[in-house]
Amino acid sequence: MSSLLEGLNPEQREVVTTTDGPVLVLAGAGTGKTRAVTRRIAYLVKRGLAQPEEILAVTFTNKAAGEMRERVAELVGGKRATGILLSTFHSFCVHVLRAEIETMGYRRNFSIASESDARTLLRRVLEDLADSTRVGMSADELLSRISLFKNGAGDNGDNAGEAGEKSDDKYAKWTPEIIDRYQSALRAANTLDFDDLLALTLRLWREHPGILKRYQQRFRYVMVDEFQDTNPVQFALLRNLVAVHRNLCVVGDDDQAIYSWRGAGIENIVEFEKHFADARVIRLEQNYRSTKVVLNAANAVIANNQYRREKKLWTTQDAGREIDWLITGDDEHEAKEAVAWFQHIRQRTGAAFKDFAILYRSNIQSRPFEIAFRQAGIPYAVFGGQAFFERAEVKDIVAYLRVLANPRDESAFLRVVNVPRRGIGDATLHEVHELCRVESLTLGKSLAAVLIRGKAPQQAANGIRDFLDLLTDFRRRLRDGKQRLSDCVRELVDRIDYRGELGRVCKTPEQAEIRWNNVMAVADAIAEYESRFTNPSLAGFLDESSLDGAWDKRGAQDKSRDAVSLMTIHSAKGLEFPFVFIVGAEEGLTPHERSLKEGGLEEERRLFYVALTRAQRHATIFEAVSRIRNGRERMTQTSRFVKEIPENLIKARVLAVREMVQERVGDGPEVKAKKAKAKSRSRRGARQ
Numbered sequence: 001m002s003s004l005l006e007g008l009n010p011e012q013r014e015v016v017t018t019t020d021g022p023v024l025v026l027a028g029a030g031t032g033k034t035r036a037v038t039r040r041i042a043y044l045v046k047r048g049l050a051q052p053e054e055i056l057a058v059t060f061t062n063k064a065a066g067e068m069r070e071r072v073a074e075l076v077g078g079k080r081a082t083g084i085l086l087s088t089f090h091s092f093c094v095h096v097l098r099a100e101i102e103t104m105g106y107r108r109n110f111s112i113a114s115e116s117d118a119r120t121l122l123r124r125v126l127e128d129l130a131d132s133t134r135v136g137m138s139a140d141e142l143l144s145r146i147s148l149f150k151n152g153a154g155d156n157g158d159n160a161g162e163a164g165e166k167s168d169d170k171y172a173k174w175t176p177e178i179i180d181r182y183q184s185a186l187r188a189a190n191t192l193d194f195d196d197l198l199a200l201t202l203r204l205w206r207e208h209p210g211i212l213k214r215y216q217q218r219f220r221y222v223m224v225d226e227f228q229d230t231n232p233v234q235f236a237l238l239r240n241l242v243a244v245h246r247n248l249c250v251v252g253d254d255d256q257a258i259y260s261w262r263g264a265g266i267e268n269i270v271e272f273e274k275h276f277a278d279a280r281v282i283r284l285e286q287n288y289r290s291t292k293v294v295l296n297a298a299n300a301v302i303a304n305n306q307y308r309r310e311k312k313l314w315t316t317q318d319a320g321r322e323i324d325w326l327i328t329g330d331d332e333h334e335a336k337e338a339v340a341w342f343q344h345i346r347q348r349t350g351a352a353f354k355d356f357a358i359l360y361r362s363n364i365q366s367r368p369f370e371i372a373f374r375q376a377g378i379p380y381a382v383f384g385g386q387a388f389f390e391r392a393e394v395k396d397i398v399a400y401l402r403v404l405a406n407p408r409d410e411s412a413f414l415r416v417v418n419v420p421r422r423g424i425g426d427a428t429l430h431e432v433h434e435l436c437r438v439e440s441l442t443l444g445k446s447l448a449a450v451l452i453r454g455k456a457p458q459q460a461a462n463g464i465r466d467f468l469d470l471l472t473d474f475r476r477r478l479r480d481g482k483q484r485l486s487d488c489v490r491e492l493v494d495r496i497d498y499r500g501e502l503g504r505v506c507k508t509p510e511q512a513e514i515r516w517n518n519v520m521a522v523a524d525a526i527a528e529y530e531s532r533f534t535n536p537s538l539a540g541f542l543d544e545s546s547l548d549g550a551w552d553k554r555g556a557q558d559k560s561r562d563a564v565s566l567m568t569i570h571s572a573k574g575l576e577f578p579f580v581f582i583v584g585a586e587e588g589l590t591p592h593e594r595s596l597k598e599g600g601l602e603e604e605r606r607l608f609y610v611a612l613t614r615a616q617r618h619a620t621i622f623e624a625v626s627r628i629r630n631g632r633e634r635m636t637q638t639s640r641f642v643k644e645i646p647e648n649l650i651k652a653r654v655l656a657v658r659e660m661v662q663e664r665v666g667d668g669p670e671v672k673a674k675k676a677k678a679k680s681r682s683r684r685g686a687r688q
Contacts (some may be wrong), residue, residue: 005039008032024269026253052084058092059088098539106192110190129178150198212240222247255606298609330625353380357580365584394518420500572610586623604641
């Protein structure tokens with residue numbers, strides 16, 4: 001048992017051994033929280049305080065849950081670890097709803113709408129809405145509002161109508177009708193969006209206390225990682241679940257709360273004791289990642305925030321080099337100097353390409369750096385690109401599987417009914433929709449009715465017949481269970497000649513081959529899923545593939561590839577690199593002008609803090625004196641966050657400002673001030 005406490009500092013040991021009642025662990029960046037949490041789980045099992053099946057550990061990404069699962073298995077053994085439920089919030093709610101949703105009037109074979117599915121569905125709702133052109137918002141903006149309502153207002157008991165009445169927003173009058181119509185369309189398709197998974201589980205528990213009681217009795221110990229990212233609905237779920245035993249341990253860092261735009265509420269962690277007055281508060285402040293210089297700079301910056309829990313990171317590691325602050329000409333010059341600085345550090349230290357990260361506030365900033373690294377022949381990887389399950393060919397195959405699992409899934413049905421082309425036109429599909437609406441039939445049965453009643457032209461009739469035969473055959477195969485799911489998928493794509501379809505629609509054979517390999521990767525993913533479960537199911541695979549894309553867009557390091565990482569600060573959360581370049585350190589970018597207008601200065605400062613604390617050995621800050629904005633070249637102002645770093649921790653270097661800026665815009669007061677300040681702060685002048 002003592003082995004579980006070996007190598008832990010006193011505060012980490014306190015986390016492991018404090019098992020009863022509510023516990024709040026304030027875990028600063030790089031303080032070894034995952035190590036403490038996984039050993040706490042092992043401690044509960046090995047001390048006999050709980051059976052594995054009585055422990056629930058929740059985090060925000062499947063990647064984090066998987067890593068935690070591996071660590072726990074090493075500590076308690078694989079067999080015992082399988083009984084512990086290590087999950088994301090959304091996966092846990094799917095687990096609950098698959099078992100209980102019929103109580104709420106849904107079918108168990110519900111589909112989970114992706115973001116693009118939800119967007120398509122909402123656009124159809126807007127087309128049907130009277131005077132929809134006067135709504136004045138895009139589907140993306142409306143989806144964001146609907147999501148914030150479901151994750152926030154819904155927890156306070158507001159219904160859609162009340163939400164519209166209480167708001168003084170100019171779009172508020174549309175909120176009730178849009179939400180009602182959107183939800184009705186989802187329900188007709190037996191489909192839930194990501195936010196419904198949480199909100200419907202909360203509603204289920206509130207309306208059916210007997211069901212809630214079963215889950216309260218089952219999960220006697222509940223742990224939550226990244227607690228600062230929880231929204232009101234998630235916190236309400238937790239409070240309901242632990243209301244009886246109250247053994248809740250939450251781990252998080254309010255200084256890294258950077259997801260308010262997703263509905264996350266920093267007040268959950270800052271004001272935790274309002275809900276759990278007797279909570280034990282443990283601070284993890286010893287940092288194992290960064291140098292003293294980096295930590296002291298980060299501490300100084302974040303101390304300017306008012307709404308936070310007091311904590312101060314410290315380390316026994318070396319002081320390290322001062323932070324370098326490189327003042328460049330424009331965005332193109334900034335990127336070129338980043339490449340030169342990278343080469344300088346690499347020559348001096350012998351570091352690998354993958355030891356470096358370029359962090360920016362917005363994706364739009366990446367382009368000059370991509371060009372500069374490409375021209376220099378330096379391998380790089382841009383994170384936050386198109387996810388695997390968002391590729392068109394992958395979405396086609398997954399849509400087929402969704403229709404097989406849920407005949408009412410309208411989005412999936414409409415995606416594949418003419419893939420490959422079957423000659424089923426808009427007029428025929430209109431007839432299908434009318435039958436669905438008037439006679440309350442599924443899409444498949446409506447399609448069959450159109451065929452039987454002779455309402456489709458001959459070409460469409462042949463296509464309908466082939467499509468229905470295909471669905472009937474593969475539903476039978478899945479029901480019989482005699483064939484592996486992955487083999488079914490391979491036969492399905494062969495039967496519809498999807499490879500031939502790619503050859504017809506792709507511009508080059510090479511592009512068709514790449515997309516075909518992605519299709520085969522779906523079958524491989526299913527085979528991998530089958531290897532992990534005793535009783536694999538189509539619904540299980542679809543749940544996993546749907547949820548992988550929901551919160552796992554934060555970015556993931558491919559540690560096997562030796563390349564410089566280019567990513568947003570949001571994507572860098574949870575990662576670490578020996579050398580970090582923070583670019584665009586100017587007012588309007590860092591902090592972002594939009595966030596300043598919305599009163600988000602403290603969250604912008606938290607973002608800068610997150611960027612600094614990614615650095616293990618050294619951090620460099622880049623600033624451009626001039627940038628193109630709205631088609632015009634404009635002077636910039638140094639980010640206030642750079643000015644908050646104590647002068648003894650940062651060294652300024654002015655790089656070619658005169659040559660690149662003066663002839664275009666002249667030495668105005670701002671440039672002169674920057675040069676004077678940089679000169680006074682620079683100790684060794686030009687790059688060493």
